[in-house]
Amino acid sequence: SSEHMKWNGTGSTAHFQEIVLERCYNYTQLVQPALRDRDCQKIREAFRNAFISKDPCSATEEDYHPLMKLVNQTVPCDKTVFWSKTKELAHQYTKVQREMFTLEDTLLGYIADDLSWCGDAGSHEMNYQSCPHWKKDCSNNFVSVFWGLLSKRFAENACGVVQVVLNGSISNAFDGKSTFGRVEVHNLNPMKVHMLQAWVIHDLGKFPSDSCSGSSINDLSWIIKQRNIKFTCQDNYSSVKFLQCVKKPEDSSCR
Ligand code: DN4
Numbered sequence: 054s055s056e057h058m059k060w061n062g063t064g065s066t067a068h069f070q071e072i073v074l075e076r077c078y079n080y081t082q083l084v085q086p087a088l089r090d091r092d093c094q095k096i097r098e099a100f101r102n103a104f105i106s107k108d109p110c111s112a113t114e115e116d117y118h119p120l121m122k123l124v125n126q127t128v129p130c131d132k133t134v135f136w137s138k139t140k141e142l143a144h145q146y147t148k149v150q151r152e153m154f155t156l157e158d159t160l161l162g163y164i165a166d167d168l169s170w171c172g173d174a175g176s177h178e179m180n181y182q183s184c185p186h187w188k189k190d191c192s193n194n195f196v197s198v199f200w201g202l203l204s205k206r207f208a209e210n211a212c213g214v215v216q217v218v219l220n221g222s223i224s225n226a227f228d229g230k231s232t233f234g235r236v237e238v239h240n241l242n243p244m245k246v247h248m249l250q251a252w253v254i255h256d257l258g259k260f261p262s263d264s265c266s267g268s269s270i271n272d273l274s275w276i277i278k279q280r281n282i283k284f285t286c287q288d289n290y291s292s293v294k295f296l297q298c299v300k301k302p303e304d305s306s307c308r
Contacts, residue, residue, distance in 0.1 A: 062186035110191035112198035130213030137233035208240035
């Protein structure tokens, strides 16, 4: 009903509970059997309890602590891949590079990827009509707080050499206001992370708008070095470039 259309964002994903449960079993039994002892029923319940019957604009990190505690997954050193404005490409990259992890290759990121969820104070139901939009309604909504907390922990736990896939076909490949720039960069632990390798990738057939020699990457380099972490950058890193060429082999840059 229209009285439920109180927010400007997409409503909860239909069959949210079933999708969470199915993705959890798929991941823990098939994708990463090392996590086969995780209790997916409990994970589904803890996820739901984090936001159900609560004001959808008053989310806190504490709401998700029981869920985080149940999952407790670590990524091996040298295997962390961050991304910003390059989601599809970064996911293709970790799919072919065995054992590499974007946040969405960890259990909680895998479960929540592309889903939307919110409840309402005074209701036991999810709101399938609308949820708060992070820019138009409130930033402390349950989806934003979830990704913010997950991104922070993903960065805090990274070790060794870490990578980031950035988009060279937009004006600022590094954006200090993105989750990568705002959260992940500042939560890398210099005691554990030796180096950040940035790959700046241009879309095939598009004019490059930014590169390793541009000012946004210079800003990133400065922030990282300031934090006592080594920084390298490469334009159109071949392992990622080849993935684009598989999709569009006729492009002149693929010959
Ligand atoms: P991005 O490509 O600018 O954003 C990735 C997605 O996150 C877009 O759909 C954004 O929505 C959305 N997003 C960004 N900030 C927020 C927020 N505060 N509340 C709700 N949605 C938001 O890249 P990015 O640098 O912001 O985020 C990518 C990095 O952060 C990766 O390294 C991941 O580890 C992690 N992360 C992943 C996800 C995800 O899988 C979400 C957030 C962060 P819009 O700008 O299109 O509206 O979805």
